[in-house]
Amino acid sequence: MAEQDGHGDIPLTGRVREKLIARKQDWAREGRLLTGAAAGPARARLPPGQTLVRDWPVLDLGVQPEVAREKFRLRVEGLVENPLRLDWEGFLALPQEEQVCDIHCVTQWSRYDNRFAGVKTRTLLALARPRPEARFVVLHAYDGYTTNLPLAEFGAEDAMLAHSWEGRPLTREHGGPVRAVVPRLYFWKSAKWITRIELRAEDQPGFWEVRGYHNHGDPWREERYG
Structure with a gap:
């Protein structure tokens, strides 16, 4: 896993699950879970190959950062006219x-009707003012985790940085204090502990x-592996 992103004062608990990571890499090589039944233009609510669940499974790499709210910092930077530094x-x-x-989730579960609260990514982008050449x-x-997505997907109307779920603050295991929520992509694109x-x-x-x-990572195109 990549080094922690310049936040040595944020304690990490747990141990990286190397065997889990290797197993999921094997899934990618084998094309595990793929059905080949990509949704058509009138896509169903449940993407191909997914199973509906009522709980919210906890998935991570085995390490969870303990981010106290007084130590939380969010930066929006790179190709922007107005870099943001928020506590x-x-x-x-x-x-x-x-x-x-x-x-x-790419591991084949879906959960309906999650109520999140937070800041829409469009709000952040409007403040940061992306430069014309910014595309990703x-x-x-x-915890050092990274994921990439097109700027258009990150700035979609339903994308947000969430601090609450179902009326309560996000727990650490689900990415609190703040995580990304990009519903139109598989959930590994919605980075925790951002x-x-x-x-x-x-x-x-x-x-x-x-x-x-x-x-x-479009669930309706079943873009699990590349």
Whole structure:
């Protein structure tokens, strides 16, 4: 896993699950879970190959950062006219919104009607003012995890940085204090424990993308692996 993103004062608990990572890389090589039944233009609510669940499974690499709110920092930087540096109070001072959305994990589960609260990514982008050459985003997490996505997907109407789920603060295991929520992509693209948003002209594959997972991750096209 990549080094922690310049936040040595944020303690990490647990141990990286190397065997889990290797197994999921094997899934990518084998094309495990693929059905080949990509949804057509009138796509169903449940993407191909997914199973509906009522709980919210906890998935991570075995390490969870303990980010106290007084130590939380969020940066929006790279190809922007106005780089942002926000602490917890500054983040909460931005316009807050709620939304209800479905989430879809590449490990084949989906969960309907999740109520998140936080800051829409469009709000952050409007403040940061991306430069014309900015086309991609890399999300950096406190545990060193990264993932990449097109700027257009990150700035979609239903994308947000969430601090609450079902009316309560996000727990650490689900990415609190702040995680990305990008409902139109598989949920590995919705990085937990987010601390930095980097806008780039060129794409830069993240943790799972360099380990055989799809660079885009559309659940209805079943873009599990690349």
